[in-house]
Amino acid sequence: QVQLVESGGGLVQAGGSLRLSCTVSGRTDSSYAMGWFRQAPGKERELVAAISWSGLSTNYADSVKGRFTISRDNGKNTVYLQMNSLNPGDTASYYCAADPSKAYGLGEQYDYWGQGTQVTVSS
Numbered sequence: 160q161v162q163l164v165e166s167g168g169g170l171v172q173a174g175g176s177l178r179l180s181c182t183v184s185g186r187t188d189s190s191y192a193m194g195w196f197r198q199a200p201g202k203e204r205e206l207v208a209a210i211s212w213s214g215l216s217t218n219y220a221d222s223v224k225g226r227f228t229i230s231r232d233n234g235k236n237t238v239y240l241q242m243n244s245l246n247p248g249d250t251a252s253y254y255c256a257a258d259p260s261k262a263y264g265l266g267e268q269y270d271y272w273g274q275g276t277q278v279t280v281s282s
Contacts, residue, residue, distance in 0.1 A: 160185045160186060161185045161186050161191070161257055161259060161270075161271040162183070162184045162185045163181055163182070163183055163255050163256070163271055163272060163273035164181070164184075164273055164274070165179060165180065165181050165254065165276040166179070166181075166182075167179040167180050167276060168276030168277045169277075169279070170279045170280075170281065171245055171279070171280055171281070172280070173246050173247060173281065174244060174245065174246075175245050175280070176241070176242060176243045176244075177245065177278060178239055178241050179195065179239065179253055179255075179276060179278075180237055180238070180239055181193070181195070181238045181239075181255030181273060182235075182237050183236040183257065189259055189262075190261075190262035190263075191212060191257045191258055191259040191260075191262075191266075192209065192212055192258040192261035192265055192266035193209070193210050193231060193238045193255060193256065193257055193258070194207075194208065194209040194255070194256050194257075194258070194266050194269055195207045195208045195209075195229060195238075195240045195253060195254070196253070196254045196255075196269075197249075197251035197252065198251055198252050198254070199252075204254075206218075206220060207223055207227065207240070207253070208220070208223065208227055208228075208229035208240060209229065209265045210229045210230070210238065210265070211265055212233070212263065213263075214230065214231050214233075216264060216265055217229055217265075218265055223249075226242065226243050226244045227240060227241065227242050228240070228241040228243075229241075238255055240253070240255075245278075245280045246280055247280045247281070248280075249280050250278060250279050250280050251277075251278060252276070252277050252278075253275060253276050253277075253278050254272055254273055254274075254276075255272075255273045256272045257270065258270065259271070
């Protein structure tokens with residue numbers, strides 16, 4: 160079993176920055192790809208950024224490219240999402256997720272999810 164806990168959300172003005180963290184516990188002896196998702200009220204959940212176990216492969220939604228950076232520190236079992244130049248359109252609940260079946264490459268089936276952290280960007 161894998162548990163994920165997000166932190167770092169909050170209220171920020173447009174143009175500001177936040178860094179989200181996702182700490183993984185439980186079965187941390189296996190390799191897993193990670194992703195950050197978000198869901199705004201009335202909208203479908205979308206993949207914001209993904210990262211492979213090694214950290215060498217990443218992928219971003221077009222809406223956040225150049226503004227968000229995903230990274231990971233496997234020694235700390237933590238994945239980060241640095242969010243810069245935030246705008247009100249980034250307001251959502253942000254979730255991290257793990258794909259334990261992917262030792263290489265980006266995730267495809269995310270089986271484990273955190274509870275989410277709220278990000279609110281004011282104009």
